[in-house]
Amino acid sequence: MGIATSDKPLLARVKESEQDKFMQASVAKAQDAQHTKREDSRALLGNWEEWRELGEQIRQRAIAYLPDYLEEFSNNVDKNGGDVFFADTEADAVDYIQKIVKETGAKKLVKSKSMVTTEIDMDKQLLALNKGLALMETDLAEFILQKDNWDEPTHIVFPTLHKNRDQVREIFMKLGYEGDNDPEHLARFARKYLREYFLQADLGVTGCNFAVADTGMINLVTNEGNADLTMAIPKTQIVVMGMERIVPTMADAEVLDNLLCRSAVGQKLTSYVTFAGQQVAGETDGPENFHVVIVDNRRSEALGTQFQSILQCIRCGACINVCPVYRHIGGHGYGSIYPGPIGAVLSPILGGYEKFGELPYASSLCGACTETCPVKIPLHKLLIQHRMVYTDRLKMQGGLNNFMMEVIGIGTGFPFLFRSAIRFGRPGLRTMAHKTDRLTALNFIKDEPLVDKGPGLVGGWADVRDLPIPPKHKESFRSWFADHKQQQKLAQAQKDNSSDK
Amino acid sequence: MKVVIFSTCVVDLEFPNVGKAMVEVLERFGCDCYLPSDQICCGQPTYNSGYEKGTQRTFRNQVDALLSVESDYIVGPAGSCVAMLREYPELLKDDPEYLGKARILAAKTYEFSQFLWRILGVENAGAELNGKATYHRSCHMTRLLGEAESPYALLEHVKGLEMVPLANAHDCCGFGGTFSAKEPEISKQMVDEKVRHIEETGAEILVSCDPGCLMNIGGRFNRLGKPIKIMHLAEVLNSNVDERRITYLKQMPV
Incomplete structure (x- = not known):
């Protein structure tokens, strides 16, 4: 129906x-x-x-x-x-x-x-x-x-x-x-x-x-x-x-x-x-x-809401024709007669979040839809707007991924927490990492344990791709930069010193 | 010229060499670099997942941190994250205290390659790298930041580097931030197609200006046991540099 x-x-x-x-x-x-x-x-x-x-x-x-x-x-x-x-x-x-x-x-x-x-x-x-x-x-x-x-x-x-x-x-x-x-x-x-x-x-x-x-x-x-x-x-x-x-x-x-x-x-x-x-x-x-x-x-x-611009749609289907997600999951994947980016925005409005609330997440937000739309509907932004509405439901339901997102939200809001993440990211992810003999993506994967399984979102990532554990704290970019600056200062001081003499 | 480095959380956590290379290249061209330690992340992971209110704190922290040092420019090694900073005036429009700061921030923030090419006018960065490479243009850098030229222009002048075009370059690699972890079944098919197109070029090096995409594509190459060398543009431009090769553009890009 x-x-x-x-x-x-x-x-x-x-x-x-x-x-x-x-x-x-x-x-x-x-x-x-x-x-x-x-x-x-x-x-x-x-x-x-x-x-x-x-x-x-x-x-x-x-x-x-x-x-x-x-x-x-x-x-x-x-x-x-x-x-x-x-x-x-x-x-x-x-x-x-x-x-x-x-x-x-x-x-x-x-x-x-x-x-x-x-x-x-x-x-x-x-x-x-x-x-x-x-x-x-x-x-x-x-x-x-x-x-x-x-x-x-x-x-x-x-x-x-x-x-x-x-x-x-x-x-x-x-x-x-x-x-x-x-x-x-x-x-x-x-x-x-x-x-x-x-x-x-x-x-x-x-x-x-x-x-x-x-x-x-x-x-x-x-x-x-x-x-x-x-x-x-x-x-x-x-x-x-x-x-x-x-x-x-x-x-x-x-x-x-x-x-x-x-x-x-x-x-x-x-x-x-x-x-x-x-x-x-x-x-x-x-x-x-x-x-x-x-x-x-x-x-x-949709009228008078953040979704009003979806009514501008002239049903040309160009957003579907450029969509890299549609390219793989096809119309059937969307489960709606309106597939692709237009469908992922329109279906939750016409058919409700209960049935179509997940569709806005089935997008990498690459923006190809927004770029091609002949009447300039900001499709990928509307997908984010849907996620905002749907997130309120997720918060009510709880769940592991919601918890992880809340943690990321807090971790990216307070500098001292993020600095600890840089410091402790390695031992943290180390617990989910395993030694493998795969080492083909050079200059990225190092001869170290790789994260290849984990709970929730970590698992989602690791099901598909290898992830190196973060570098040792003293090898992180920030530590390097601090040393680098220190050395520059020392070099400058020496230079000043020798020119004084 | 004083430049504040916008390191991005991906570089802080996974790509230390990209940060180093970027700083070394910028210093070579006369930039005095600063790295405010309170900066964290542009906020995309939570904002794009629909956690709008929680992300406001991330936005405000980032604005304060990056403006905490007086600078002429703010430069970051990720097209996607820089595009997000450029959207701050829109995202903070209801915050009278931060809107003005967000505008100042957005106006002086550039992605690494566009800063080098459009602002510093670098034509040949003096690098040399022998091999065959292809370039992955990231979606946010081209579509949201609107930068489709500068990386290609800079790569063209790297000595010894043969650039080969990538089929379906306009298609997303399947990263999409949390999308890659939340919808791995879809993301996998997208990255597999990207891997196939890259393999078909015969390139041994994959270059990009977005570490997120590199992490996705590189991680998939490794999982599949297929050989590739993953390089950020900054690393390429910092390879075997001979400063005598450096040239500047006679006419600045529009």
Whole structure:
């Protein structure tokens, strides 16, 4: 239910990901390929940093005046003849969508890619509520997941990053595919399969990249054109959007589309960038019945807090594509439909600390996410903010690692304690050190006992790496420096002395 | 020129030779070095782990200690720790007594290589080291401190040293402070990939400006029984120095 994709604890998921060598290779390859494409497409703008600043300003303003822009958007949709529904929770959103399914008597629903519908678990809930309803994901990757018995997405832009072409072929063979594993052949099969569905569809559900406040239009960005068909063919369209998707004007959307396409897939623009809404007089296509469901689902928890900037997110996934942790643990490792740095910040807000409080710790705080974010969300700083909230819980729970951190806190707060740590660090760690014959990292590891196991955090370190015990006190940097200064003084005194004579 | 040495807790506890090399290099270029004994640590271990209130005392102690000696500059051998000192004005913004001091501190604190290159204008430090080396750029030094040039510029002029580029240099080595001890299962996979990339360069020496990363990568190399020589940039620039080789930049970096 909701954003969780697994019931297992973080460590179990990490270990499973480590076994999945295909997934790891595939993620690494995609990250490296995206690195070049993304940076090249951004460089074409000539002044990327200024574009980022503009993007940040647009998003900050949209979030700062969110209620006003939402009202403006809603009024404009209304004026064009559409309907807007504000859903406080997942259940409210699904109830409203279900009401429309019933009212229209829809039999064939087509859907284009939308993270928020995954978040509210819309597909499965609608299918459970409506026995005669057929529902089809039309984004190629989402289609693959659906046909693989509703497998969970592992990336917000490339949901099937964890699957290879042979796995996709096997899934398609169950649908009557008889060809090889060539991605082009597989895509052609899906296109034909889906096209038949499209032509019969009576209800379309899309997500929303941006909702433009001053026109009441929505902006969709795809490479497959499936979102456009989803809007153009069925008489009724439901747009489901997170409440922060709003932008003030078309001009703002243009800036953000530039940032989004380059950041998400390394293209100047994707093949389809569409602005559309309720069919109005003089138009020959587009939905006759246009509904927009604006979902809160705990997003307002972030408003007015240290986490507000996370609502600036435009879901490009660039932070995921640069994340060295995601590179190894993959989407599955995060246990949330929102993985990577954005997921580690967003999931505890949307899904609670109980379930996702550990995610902010699954980061080396390397800052690659903050550096790449096209709207300048300080992602690694938000991870630290989450840790601060979570630490208060840890303090209540006690535990060895918490105790160790408290000790480090005290030890780094009082000079005399730290000086004793320099003096007694060696005998202290000596009790956890053992003689080994490993000595390959020269100029670092000395022919002395190495710390290779220990309690709590010491053990965490020593499970993976060797650690030399600290030098003897008289060989420490501080002792050397004191001697060095003393000698300089003596030399100077001698010099002064001899020049006096 | 009076320089206060910001030793960092990692150098105090694990890398005495890095501190020595840094002082010797700085003295060679005319710096009069001081080491205030009350300094401890930049505060990242606890602050980054979410222990904000407890860390305030660490911040204040560090500010007082490093400003206890009148100096022109404060120089440290770790990009990450220096980046943290530069953030002190933000971290101490609610402390009227310390905000002003934090600003003074941040404004005159530099990482070793950037001080040498950008402030002293050193082009060739006069060092000689024979061998093939690769450089690990640390995340905090490049992204938070914003220093991506000075180490490369200085390494270029070391006599006898062949520098080879490191694939995926932008990827974190998996250190991340307490992350390495709290999430060893993830950190291990990250450092293993770094080890592999370093091995693929064929380099026999790994150079960095962050002792934390060196401790992580070096410790993993040793655990795996793979050969490598671990060197901080200061140690490289302090190798077989012939002062006749020293040159200064004709134009200061911007």
